[in-house]
Amino acid sequence: MRAITIPEPGGPEALVWAEVPDPEPGPGEVVVDVRASAVNRADLLQRQGHYPPPPGAPAYPGLECSGVISAIGRDVTGWTVGQEVCALLAGGGYAERVAVPAGQLLPVPAGVDPVDAAALPEVACTVWSNVVRLARLAAGETLLVHGGGSGIGTFAVQLGRALGATVLVTARAAKHDRLRELGAAHTIDYREQDFVEEVAGATGGHGADVILDIMGASYLGRNVAALADGGRLVVIGMQGGRKAELDLGALLAKRASVAATALRSRPLDDKAAIVRGVREEVWPLVEAGKVRPVVDRRLPMTDAAQAHRLVESNDHVGKVLLTTA
Template sequence: MGIALPDTMTCVEISQPGGPEVLRATERPAPIPGPGEVLVAVEAAGVNRPDMLQRQGRYDPPPGASDLPGLEIAGRVVAIGEGVMDWGADDKVCALVAGGGYAQYCTVPAPQLLPVPKGLSMVEAAAVPETFFTVWTNVFERGALRPGETLLVHGGSSGIGTTAIQLAKAFGARVFVTAGSADKCRACEELGADRAIDYKTEDFVAVIKEATGGRGVDVVLDMVGGDYIARDIEIMAPDGRHVSIAFLHGPKVSLNFFPVMTKRLTLTGSTLRARSVEEKGRIAAALREKVWPLIGEGRIKPVIHKTFPLARAADAHALMESSTHIGKIVLTVEE
């Protein structure tokens, strides 16, 4: 079922590995939903660091996924594959996808769809899936953050960081973040962070030791890696959990494991893109139950830094690489 669809669509492809300039608008056949999938007419698509890594040739899409970049979208259902029962034509949805988001149309496994949260625009809804899926599964599932505990987030002004601050505060945690300027730190504290630490002028280890009376933090969400991991371990509380989701400073580290043993720490991490449809569907269901009501009440909202039309995806990537943004960068898509 659905509406009459064009045979072709505009999309943005990676012409070759390289800088933002290798992103090229082109025409391709419009995708057709297979069994268990829906086709979404994309109105907005989020821009994320994994898109940049893929563009650079450092993060291949999983087997069977589109080679087009783009991991999160918002739009309207326009066609439904065999066996899909829970969605209908013209439903407003947002979704996590394994690729293909930089396009006018994108197929999505039905379990990965979510309704556009109450009160959000399509641009805001497109900024939700990748960061909210990532924060939920890493902070609240792998990191097991509980009310009354303390969370440290590196990269507090990023899309992941601004989401983690709001979710952790909504669920009763104390939040520390690091960020790279006074303006970014101010923005993090306005979102609810108890203390934002400018890593260019302050030592986050010393700040957290003083602020916690030497106890440290219960959970660390780390997208920096490298030398940060040893410093994180130094300020983790007994039975703390360290969750790695990216390695801006590199994946290889030298660690003293003695405090890991004496403080009974857990070091873990995850990636999201290659996980199964069933796993992503389970995360989607948890978000719909636990988080969507908070968004509907206005207690949590994605932070949008800037939007670009789809054809200017290269400019969006250049902005993300500059690290001057606070929150999310989103592409807007016209039919």
């Protein structure tokens, strides 16, 4: 088969479409013939040499895909050859085929284009596991989403609204109209506005009950300041750096909490539990049309370098997909 390889770390030009060995399904795995994968920020880091795949994962980038099951390994039940699926991956989505643990498979939701389904697994699992399972977002609460125009952000806006929360987002001004269409109640231009002041104004001084943060260090102090009493900050990215000083007094005064999580490196059983939760709690919302994949554009897999440049520019809204056909 062919896959996007990274012979040497570097810029987008480091991505090379090349012949590689075909995957074989191990025990508990299936092989998926890939229709599409999606570009995630982690793929850019891997290309640059900063985020290697976990042990045992394919060397190729790609944390999710959609496609058709073409082979089934030993001890797999409940799935059939020819079935349309999408999948959460530890790597290998930028390829014509990929071996996937059966616990990380999801059926393509009813009413969703089988190619666009590639935009769902990573964002659905990330947002649900952090906003719902960890931070326990409840109806009537306020959710602040940083990076609202990203794949994670556009999904979090929709899921938060579907769960009955009021959703605030930070994003470039050019993306605000689209985010309001998706359900954001208040949009904040992070380049021109102080999000702490904006959150206070939008909530009557209450603050955000849950904050989903992709920035890390550069936002830590302001995120704590923006939290409501009993608020929960979940950090899932470090685009603004790794290290910052945390004012424990401010955190204690609000009886608030800070958590940081990653998805790719989790054990298989934990990933399978997250996928089950998404199938049970999120897929019905997708099939009801309350949450939908947001796809900025589709590009051929061979144009992976162009797709990486687009994501690095932050000019997209939602997901950029790479298709095999």
